[in-house]
Amino acid sequence: MLECDGYKMFKGKATVTPVNGRAPYDISGTWLFRPDTNYWYVQDGKTWWAQGIDPAILSNFREENT
Numbered sequence: 001m002l003e004c005d006g007y008k009m010f011k012g013k014a015t016v017t018p019v020n021g022r023a024p025y026d027i028s029g030t031w032l033f034r035p036d037t038n039y040w041y042v043q044d045g046k047t048w049w050a051q052g053i054d055p056a057i058l059s060n061f062r063e064e065n066t
Contacts, residue, residue, distance in 0.1 A: 001063060006035030015060040
């Protein structure tokens with residue numbers, strides 16, 4: 001994972017555990033943590049924008065070997 005000035009970035013997967021009781025699921029893509037928003041953003045290859053995700057519902061970060 002790359003880190004600089006509070007920003008973090010990696011390519012890989014993380015597990016999302018929704019707060020609404022739905023089953024956990026994995027998202028794979030390029031991840032960026034922005035300390036100014038305190039959110040992780042992921043470009044998953046399915047959408048052209050990055051979606052912001054609260055770090056409280058993320059776990060099991062796995063970096064891809066490139």
